[in-house]
Amino acid sequence: MSTTSPVAPATGQAPVRRISYSRAINEAMAEEMERDERVFVMGQDVGAFGGVFGLTRNLYKRFGADRVIDTPISETFLVGGGVGAALTGLRPIVELQYADFLWNAGDEVIGKMSKWRYMHGSLFTVPMVLRLPEGAAGGAGPEHSTCPEAALLPATGTYIVIPSTPYDAKGLLKSAIRDDNPVAFFEHKGMYGLKGEVPEEEYTIPLGQADIKRAGSDVTVIAWGRLVHRALEAAELAAAEGIDVEVLDPRGLRPLDVEAITRTIEKTGRVVITHEAGRTGGAGAEIAAIIAETCLTSLEAPIRRVCGIETPIPQSLHLEQFIIPTADDLFQAIKETAAF
Amino acid sequence: MLTPETKIAIYRMMYLAQQWEMQLLRFLDDGQVSGFYHAGRGHEALEVASMMAVRTDDYLLYDHRGCAHMIAKGMSMVELYGDFLGNDKGSTTGLGAGIVHIADPAHGVLGQSGTLGGGHVLAAGAALSIKIRKTDQVAVNFFGDGAANRGTFHEGANVAGAWKLPMIYILQNNGWAISTPQARVTAVEHFSERAAGYGMVGVTIDGMDPWLVYETMAEAVERARTGGGATLIEGMVNRQRGHYEGDPMTYRPDEEIAAAKALDPVPATRQRLVDEGVLDDGALTELETEVLAEVQAAAAEAQTGTLPGRERLDQGVYA
Structure with a gap:
């Protein structure tokens, strides 16, 4: 079994520092604001308070009220503005x-955000990043816990980026800020405290490049966001039973790295797609359709989806945990897919 | 401030916008232009005189009511016709934007939200951008009495007031939201009353009086450029035609339509120039002949454009 790092590539001999997912995002914003005076941040409570999840900490002090703007509760203004x-x-x-x-x-x-450029004859660019804290974490309830990335699949014009590690979060956010297209940047709230290797030195990660978070030859698990980590746990459980799992993280849905998806399917012939959002209308359906269109004949087993339970997410923290696919759910699906 | 030259320039532009539209309506009658057009007859004074009080680098989010504001802001008549004809002479090079999605960054024309009232928040964002970049530009947002009731107005106007943004809202109140009269859906008689609630100056003026429009706008622009914040200008106007071409207007009493047409700001302004001794009838006729030739030349040039092929569809989706 071969593996690649689930976090950051090793950079020479020096030990790579470990920082949290939220600090990686904060650093990306600070560095890009330093680099380009056109970059500014606005949102609710992002100023002196530093954001309800602390993502904009110290930016207000460092860049001032003109570039770190507390807005009223006005989402149409936030995005339209x-x-x-x-x-x-x-x-x-x-x-x-x-x-x-x-x-x-x-x-x-x-x-x-998605259509202005096209519908006005491509006379403009819309270089903005919409940061979107998502996911079930801490009992925030049905209206504050979803992973709505699939809702943006029809929003042609907007890129959809979903980092799963501090390393990816920083490198992808820097690219998103520099990109001339609008980017919806989904950050899982349950990962804000997650630590991982992030080098001191500057780097970016191109948008639309999938990453093999774990190389394997028997079954592919396609996962993004927080579920990458559950897929990696499941891969270890499977390894103990002699099943060699590859975990492919598309790191977003648009641009979608169809080539990488095709490559892994051609290699393993078996795939489990997982996401925290519900199965119906989830992005897994689109990926499954793409696999069927591009490499159906490489499949040795039916495509399997392991997704969030399709109910509104309960307010109860106790019930919330049952919504999200677990490593064990994934392990079962992997076993069945491998045995097919 | 309002010199004879400015008065002449305003009338010239009003007449040009009117003639431009008359030619467009002929294109519609001939079946050369498809889709909905929301004629601006009756709105020329408000759209033209206000835009003549701003600079090229000021921003405009126009509304769907005619094209006089865009023309006065400096947009090419050829490009406008090209957009309606859907050919490559248009500003969007063949996307066939029609009234809704014409744009001209070089003249500050930022476009239009097809969903009415969507511009309220974009304009506030453009005004915030001006403030952050510390220029002395202004952002102008046109809308009607119908779109005045969108929730987006509240969100945009609230920040425009709170942050003293260089924002000018121009509300073209013709009393009709398609078929719904203002009083049926709005408690206040004048929308300008709402301005106080946002901490901005609000005025209601006769939007058919181009001199008054120009002076009111100049004052609002001066306020915006010098950090005095936003203004809501409600111009009372008459919609002479249907909401869209083909609208049977069964909801509107005949006498009300006749009264609206009787108050046409274009001939009224012409008469004013004569009465004030600014230009005599002969000079005005000469000016009008010149304008007509410009409009006809633009129309002819636009018709030389070609319709795009299927490949146009996926060009420029991403930068």
Whole structure:
């Protein structure tokens, strides 16, 4: 069994420091604000308070009130105003307090951020990043806990990026800020405290490149966000039974690295797709369809999906834990897929 | 401030916008232009005179009511016709944007939200951008009495007031949200009353009086450029035609339509120039002949454009 690092590639002999996912995101914003004066941050409570999840800590002190802007509770302004600022020479980073608030700014996300450039004849660019804290964590309840990334699949024009490690979060966010297209950047709240290797030196990760988080030859698990870690746990359980699992993290849904997906399917012939959002209308359906279209004949077993339970996410912390696929759920699916 | 030259320039632009639209309506009648067009007849004074009080580098989010604001802001008539004809002479090079999605970054024309009222928040963002970049530009957002009731207005106007943004809201109140009269869905008589609630200046003016529009706008622009914050200008206007071409207007009493047409700001402004001794009838006729030739030349050039092929569809989706 061969493995690659689930966090960061080793960089020479020096020990690589370990920082949290949230600090990686904070560093990416600070570095890009330092690098480019057109970059600014706005959101609810992002100023002196540093954001409800602490993601913008110290930015206000360092860059001032003109570039770290506390807004009212006005999601249509946050996103629509971000578009207006992006059209006129700035590069906004807009933080929605929760990814679920995409619905509060539905037209601004779908109709404006995603379409403004195209519908106006590509005369503009919309270089903005919409940061979206997502996922079930800490009993935030049905309206503050979802992973709505699939809702943006039809929003052609907007990239969808979902980092699963501190290393990816920093490198992808820096690329997202520098990109001239709007980027929806989903950060799982349950990973904010997760630590991983992040080098001191500058690096970026191109958008739309999948990453093999664990190489293997028997079954592929396609996972993103927090479920990458459960997939890696499941892979260890499977390894104990002699099943060699490959974990492919697309690191987002658009651009989607179809080539990497095809490559892993051609290699293993067996695939389990997992995400925290519910199965119906989830992004796993789109990936399954792409696999069927591009490499159906390479499959040795039916495509398997392991997804979140399709109920509103309960407020109860006790019940919340049962919503999300576990490493054991994935291990069972891997075993069945391997045995097919 | 309002010199004879400015008055002449305003009338010239109003007449040009009117003639531009009349030619567009002929294109529609001939079946050369498809889709919905929301004629701006009756709104020329408000759209033109306000835009003549701003600079090229100021921002405009226009509304769907005619094209006079875009023309006055400096957009090419050829490009406008090209957009309606859907050919490569248009600003969007063949996407066939029609009234909704014409744009011209070089003249600060940022485009339009097809969902009415979507521009309220984009304009506030453009105004915030001006403040962050510390320029003395202003952002202007046009909308009607219908879109005035969108929730987005609240979110945009609230920050425009709170942050003293260089924002000018121009509300074209023609009393009709398609078929719904203002009083049926709005408690206040004048939307400008709402401005105080956002900490901005609000005024209601006769939007058919181009001199008054220009002076009111100049004052709002001066306030915005010098850090005095946002203004809501409600211009009372008459919609002469249907909401869209083909609208049977069964909801509107005939006498109300006749009254609206009788108050046409274009001939009224012409008469004013004569009465004020700015230009005589002969000079005005000469000016109009010149304008007509410009409009016809633009229309002819736009018609030389070609429709794009299927490959146009996926060009420029991403930067």
